[in-house]
Amino acid sequence: MKFDDAQLLLDKYVKGETLKRHCLTTALVLEFWAKELGEDSQFWKSVGLLHDIDFELYPDQHCIKSKEILEAEKANFSGIDDVLIRAVLSHGWKLACDVEPLSKMEKVLYAVDELTGLIFACAMVRPSKSVKDLEAKSVIKKFKTPAFAANCSRDVINEGVKMMGMDLKEVIEKTIEAMRLNASAIGV
Numbered sequence: 001m002k003f004d005d006a007q008l009l010l011d012k013y014v015k016g017e018t019l020k021r022h023c024l025t026t027a028l029v030l031e032f033w034a035k036e037l038g039e040d041s042q043f044w045k046s047v048g049l050l051h052d053i054d055f056e057l058y059p060d061q062h063c064i065k066s067k068e069i070l071e072a073e074k075a076n077f078s079g080i081d082d083v084l085i086r087a088v089l090s091h092g093w094k095l096a097c098d099v100e101p102l103s104k105m106e107k108v109l110y111a112v113d114e115l116t117g118l119i120f121a122c123a124m125v126r127p128s129k130s131v132k133d134l135e136a137k138s139v140i141k142k143f144k145t146p147a148f149a150a151n152c153s154r155d156v157i158n159e160g161v162k163m164m165g166m167d168l169k170e171v172i173e174k175t176i177e178a179m180r181l182n183a184s185a186i187g188v
């Protein structure tokens, strides 16, 4: 799916600035990871943008409503296919649905959805309020402090990193790099 189409589709269902920023952050970080791994960066970026499309309107039916919305919007937007829908649903594995992340994209999405939230929170408590001078070791320290950004699930991040077959420090370093490259777009 083309990113411009994904943006039009997201704008139909998400109006709040915080969720919009989270969706854009996830999109840009997935784009970065796709390039790192030699995958289809436009497709990964579109999935990242759309992964929480139902969350503003239907927080209690997260992922279930995404499936319905995306199926219904197939008639209006080109590029919505079963691969995209499956990827969107899989980020709610064990939490909101039973679609297990299996593809590389799904595994990275599962890890970075929560991790970008933690990194953002780490940046916001710095004097600079930026990822530009944020180091992985400081994120790891906060990762081990459960009370800090407690809504960012360490279990989900750990599971995602394990699925990616990488170690936590490496995934954090790369994700910080992705956020630094897009710092002005995501306001961090």
Ligand SMILES: [Fe+2]
Pocket (backbone or CB within 6 Å): 022, 026, 051, 052, 113
């Ligand atoms: Fe998300």
